[in-house]
Amino acid sequence: MVRRVRKPQHARGEVTPPGDKSISHRAVILNSLADGTARVANFAPGADCASTVSCLRALGVKIESPAGARSAIDVQGVGVRGYTEPATVLDAGNSGTTMRLLTGLLTGQGFFTVISGDASLCTRPMGRLIHPLRLMGGRIYGRNRDTLAPLAIKGQEIHGLDYTLPVASAQIKSAMLIAGLFTGMKGKTIVREPALSRDHTERMLRAMGVKVTSEGPTSTLVCPAAPPKALHIEVPGDISSAACWLVLGAVHPDARITLRGTGTNPTRTGIIDVLLKMGARLKIENERMSNDEPVADLTVESSRLSAVDIEGDIVPRLIDEVPVLAVAACLARGTTTIKDAAELRVKETDRIAYLVSELSKMGADVEERPDGMVIRGGEKLAGAGCSSHGDHRMAMALGIAGSVADGETQIEDAEAVDISYPGFWQELERVATG
Ligand code: S3P
Secondary structure (H helix, E strand, O other), rough: OOOEEEEOOOOEEEOOOOOHHHHHHHHHHHOOOEEOOOEEEEEOHHHHHHHHHHHHOOOOOEEOOOOOOOEEEEEEOOOOOOOOOOOOEEOOOOOHHHHHHHHHHHHHOOOOOEEEEEOOOOOOOHHHHHHHHHHHOOOOEEHHHHHHEEEEEEEOOOEEEEEOOOOOHHHHHHHHHHHHHHHHOOOEEEOOOOOOOOOHHHHHHHOOOOEEEEOEEEEEOOOOOOOEEEEOOOOEEEEHHHHHHHHHHHHHOOOEEEEEEEEOOOOHHHHHHHHHHHOOOEEEEEEEOOOEEEEEEEEEEEEOEEEOOEHHHHHHOHHHHHHHHHHHHHHHHOEEEEEHHHHHHOOOOHHHHHHHHHHHHHHOOOEEEOEEEEEEOOOOOOOEEEOOOOHHHHHHOOOOOOOOOOEEEEOOOHHHHHHOOOOHHHHHHHHHOO
């Protein structure tokens, strides 16, 4: 689908971002291995979390959508040993989180599973997942000498491990912590990261009664004697989806957007820190806790942005927001340098290469670097024909770029937004006429 976007006169209104994708995956996976039934409200509506639900159903977990409760699911936990061998290949679709977290879970089961995904997911690195899980005793095999999916997992007894990740990754950390739940009485799993990545797994497991401690970028899990307790969860709004509105509000000359109920977990708020540093008029209000996750309302208004350097420990705190932040940098005064972000090359697409190619088509001055990019801002963007290349975050970033560019922008493969934000284009129209 090609989506045509033009700059609206203004961008105004209130937006409630969809449920957080990362938290939704964890809410359904961790409750599936719990003792009891839990309701997950405001479950993320996109295709990625639907992939996790269908894989878990194929493993024998009952997950239902209760009548009358919009965006909620009820998960009937099967306990740590209650999964059943799936009759066919599990399909993780486009979702790295589904494949990696479920591989952690399946490593300690007493049966055989094959998990695969779409063309994008089957080119993403899996050696980084297979390696530590094998050191825990797991038997996992993959294509291309055990580096790519499809993955075959011969579940068996595993043990704890003290492991240092070469690259900060919440997906690998979470896979190991979930595997740690199958390591037998008091099995200890320690994951050390070079910089702290999102900590939703640790928070949720603690709330479910599992002994998980976090000291800086090191997380330690002690295998519990009893299954985790089922936990009702109200999923906060996704800050990665909210990021689009934060940038639109800051760069559009006549804008005021309020985002209700957005997750503000400090491991995810790099986007807020960077926008504030760039000079955005951004207010954080009504801060509260939802389960163990912080939530707030955010209001952003038209701002004059200046360039910033993005590098080091902040990178894992905003990695998924780089596409839309690059749009902000194109419109800011000065030169923005993004470094230490080579991980962007192994997301749903090579986001460094595609940001450079697509934003250049719109007249931006963007230079590719191995681990990031240099953006000379202050220029206007011009409408152009560009493509998301099937990447949801690219589609949304280009939608925001098109909403501040002169003339019309045509975005190919615009339906990619369905991965995390199915209502995105409708919401963009609403904000533009608000
Ligand atoms: C995620 C972790 C990050 C992030 C991804 C979601 C998660 O990936 O980019 O969109 O839910 O754990 P990595 O673990 O590969 O850094």
